[in-house]
Structure formats: structure tokens, C-alpha cells
Amino acid sequence: MNSRPYGPHVRVSACKADVLSGESMLLTRLNYRPRPKTRKPCPGRLRFRWRLPFLDHQGSLHFYTRNTHFSFWTFMAGKEPFVYIDGEYHPKGEAKISVYDHGLLYGDGVFEGIRAYNGTVFRLREHVERLFEGLRVIRVNIPLTKEQVMNAIVETLRRNNLADAYIRLVITRGRGNLGLDPRSCPKPSIIIMTEPVLPAHGKEAREKGVTAVISSLRRDMVDGTSHEVKSLNYIQSVLSKFQAIDSGTDEVVMLDHRGMVSEFHGSNLFIVKQGIIHTPTSAAGILHGVTRARVMKLAEELGYEVRERDITPYELMTADEAFLTGTMAEVVPVVKIHGVAIAEGKPGPVTREIIRGFQRIIQDPKEGVPIRETIAIPAKTRN
Numbered sequence: 001m002n003s004r005p006y007g008p009h010v011r012v013s014a015c016k017a018d019v020l021s022g023e024s025m026l027l028t029r030l031n032y033r034p035r036p037k038t039r040k041p042c043p044g045r046l047r048f049r050w051r052l053p054f055l056d057h058q059g060s061l062h063f064y065t066r067n068t069h070f071s072f073w074t075f076m077a078g079k080e081p082f083v084y085i086d087g088e089y090h091p092k093g094e095a096k097i098s099v100y101d102h103g104l105l106y107g108d109g110v111f112e113g114i115r116a117y118n119g120t121v122f123r124l125r126e127h128v129e130r131l132f133e134g135l136r137v138i139r140v141n142i143p144l145t146k147e148q149v150m151n152a153i154v155e156t157l158r159r160n161n162l163a164d165a166y167i168r169l170v171i172t173r174g175r176g177n178l179g180l181d182p183r184s185c186p187k188p189s190i191i192i193m194t195e196p197v198l199p200a201h202g203k204e205a206r207e208k209g210v211t212a213v214i215s216s217l218r219r220d221m222v223d224g225t226s227h228e229v230k231s232l233n234y235i236q237s238v239l240s241k242f243q244a245i246d247s248g249t250d251e252v253v254m255l256d257h258r259g260m261v262s263e264f265h266g267s268n269l270f271i272v273k274q275g276i277i278h279t280p281t282s283a284a285g286i287l288h289g290v291t292r293a294r295v296m297k298l299a300e301e302l303g304y305e306v307r308e309r310d311i312t313p314y315e316l317m318t319a320d321e322a323f324l325t326g327t328m329a330e331v332v333p334v335v336k337i338h339g340v341a342i343a344e345g346k347p348g349p350v351t352r353e354i355i356r357g358f359q360r361i362i363q364d365p366k367e368g369v370p371i372r373e374t375i376a377i378p379a380k381t382r383n
């Protein structure tokens with residue numbers, strides 16, 4: 001038996017604020033069943049006003065109410081987010097790729113972690129540039145231009161109604177057979193996942209700082225397969241993270257094959273010594289961090305000298321200050337390394353100034369691509 005109540009009921013499948021337009025909306029699915037003519041309206045029952053309901057691009061009906069005194073089911077949790085796979089948008093629970101994809105079988109692919117702040121995708125062009133560099137090195141051709149990838153990202157954010165988000169862009173070699181020969185994979189998979197990030201994310205770490213241990217595993221020699229390529233193979237970082245977990249620290253410092261400081265397992269490393277900022281070079285097998293590059297520029301804008309050079313573990317542990325940079329972490333002070341307090345074991349003044357500057361930068365719409373915007377595709381690259 002159909003137990004739905006009678007009347008112009010609206011089944012509300014989600015309720016959330018439209019963070020892009022600033023409007024509050026109810027995302028609805030119409031569940032209409034006409035009331036039998038014989039039945040009288042119940043006094044005190046549903047009274048609400050409609051204001052121009054409309055269908056959005058997902059097929060959801062949106063409406064506004066002045067009075068919520070009517071029968072509907074409200075799920076305050078958001079709708080299941082959409083995941084972009086090869087040009088199509090799938091609800092998260094149905095977003096799947098083949099188990100024969102070489103991204104899964106061999107870690108054969110590249111990815112980007114990107115952030116959107118307040119409706120702007122921070123340094124989107126730089127992330128997509130790095131992605132395409134990685135694709136060139138691993139010899140994967142995708143059927144999209146950089147602009148089309150950027151448009152797919154902003155469209156995914158729009159569909160998921162996100163203004164502050166973490167974005168994971170993944171390109172895999174694609175589906176092939178079980179052998180590792182990449183020629184069995186004719187078509188790469190392009191995946192975009194997005195999730196909300198709270199504005200207060202990372203505040204505590206920024207204020208108090210984090211601790212680190214030095215990993216016994218070494219970053220590879222720089223030969224084209226090291227962390228300069230942001231490949232899907234993160235096993236070295238994952239195993240190093242276990243060392244942080246086992247030793248009760250937050251982070252882990254990776255050394256390169258020579259024993260020089262390289263980076264953290266998922267972020268770049270800086271030290272401050274006598275007012276000068278130092279960071280390891282590409283030769284130490286680092287990922288060319290997008291945040292690192294912006295922080296180096298910021299430090300120079302603030303009047304600091306920045307030197308890219310080899311750093312020994314001794315120099316790291318005897319630095320006046322140390323901090324890490326990364327898309328998700330942003331800028332975080334490191335206050336203890338391998339049991340040794342960095343200076344007084346508190347975030348230092350230079351780090352705090354960089355953090356303040358970076359917090360300003362991420363709110364600046366000129367530092368990225370607005371989610372509302374569709375990126376023009378240059379004529380020469382148009383498909």
C-alpha cells in the first residue's frame with residue numbers, strides 16, 4: 001500500500017545553502033499525489049508559499065518557502081556529491097572505474113590535489129600545468145586541453161555547489177589487460193572528485209605547529225620516476241607515514257638518496273636560519289609544490305631572501321624555524337623534529353608572518369580561477 005500522505009507534498013531530498021549564490025535553497029524531488037476531492041483540508045495543516053520553483057541542471061527542483069509547516073522529509077545532510085568520470089557526472093556511490101585500470105594495477109597515472117577558497121580555485125592553472133607535465137613524462141595523452149580540464153573542474157564544483165573545497169584530479173593510464181604493457185590501455189581515465197573543506201581547516205596546526213620524525217626510507221634518485229612526477233605511486237610516503245604514526249608524530253621528513261633533506265611525505269619543507277629562508281632543490285627529489293612556489297614568491301614580496309639549496313638533517317634540526325607547505329596543509333610550523341625542538345619549540349615570527357600572508361593570498365580571487373567562470377579555450381588548442 002502506498003503510505004504517502006495526500007496533498008501537494010514535496011519530498012525534500014536535501015537542504016543546503018547555495019554557497020555560490022548565497023541563497024538558501026531546498027533541493028527537492030517532487031512527490032506529488034493529488035488529494036481526493038472528498039477530503040477536507042485539515043485545519044492548521046500545511047500552509048506555505050511557493051516562489052518560482054525551478055529545475056536546475058541536475059534535474060533537482062528548487063523552491064523557497066516562507067513557512068515550513070507542511071509534510072516533508074528533510075535531510076539536512078547534502079545530496080550525494082557528483083564525481084566526474086570521462087565527461088560524465090556520477091553520484092559518488094556509483095562512481096566506479098574498472099579493476100583492470102592500470103591506475104589501480106600499477107599506480108600508472110598522475111594526480112593533483114587542489115583547493116577552492118570562497119568560490120575561487122586557488123592556482124588552478126599551475127596545478128593543471130603540473131598535471132600536463134606529469135602526463136608528458138608518463139606518456140599519457142588525454143583528449144582534453146588544459147582549459148577543458150579546468151572547465152571540467154569548475155563545472156564539478158558548480159554541480160556539487162561547493163565554494164570551499166578539496167579537489168582531487170586523477171588521470172590513469174586506463175583500462176587494459178593484466179600485463180603492465182601500457183599499450184593495452186587505449187583510453188586514459190579522467191576523474192574529478194570534490195569535497196567540502198571547512199574554513200577553519202588546519203587552524204590548530206597553524207597555531208601550535210606539528211612534530212615530525214625522519215623517515216628511514218629515502219626519496220628516489222631524480223630519474224623521472226621520483227616525486228617530481230606526482231604519480232599514483234605513493235607507497236614510499238605511505239610507509240613513511242607509518243613511521244610517523246608509530247613514533248607518535250604528525251609528519252615525517254624524507255631524506256634523499258644522499259641523506260640530504262628532501263621534503264615531508266606529503267608536503268614541502270622550509271627552514272629559517274638567521275632571517276634567511278632555505279628550501280631543498282629539485283635535485284633532492286621533491287615535488288615541485290604549487291604552494292611552495294607561491295610561498296617562495298610571498299617570502300620575497302615580504303622582503304626575505306629565499307635560497308634553494310641542499311639542507312642536511314643537522315641544519316634542519318638546528319634551524320631557527322621550520323615549516324611545511326602543501327595544498328591541504330597550507331603553511332604549518334614544524335616545532336620538533338626527531339625529538340629535537342626547533343629553537344624554542346614554538347612557531348617562530350617568520351613562519352607566523354608567512355602564514356598570515358598566505359591566509360591573505362588564498363582569499364584573493366586574483367590568485368585563481370573563479371568557479372563561476374568558464375575558461376575560454378584558445379582557438380589554436382580547440383578540439
Ligand SMILES: Cc1ncc(COP(=O)(O)O)c(C=O)c1O
Nearest residue numbers: 266267268287289290291326327
Ligand atoms: C610529496 C609531496 N610533496 C609536496 C606536496 C605539496 O605540493 P602542493 O603544494 O602542490 O600541494 C605534496 C602535495 O600533495 C606532496 O604529495
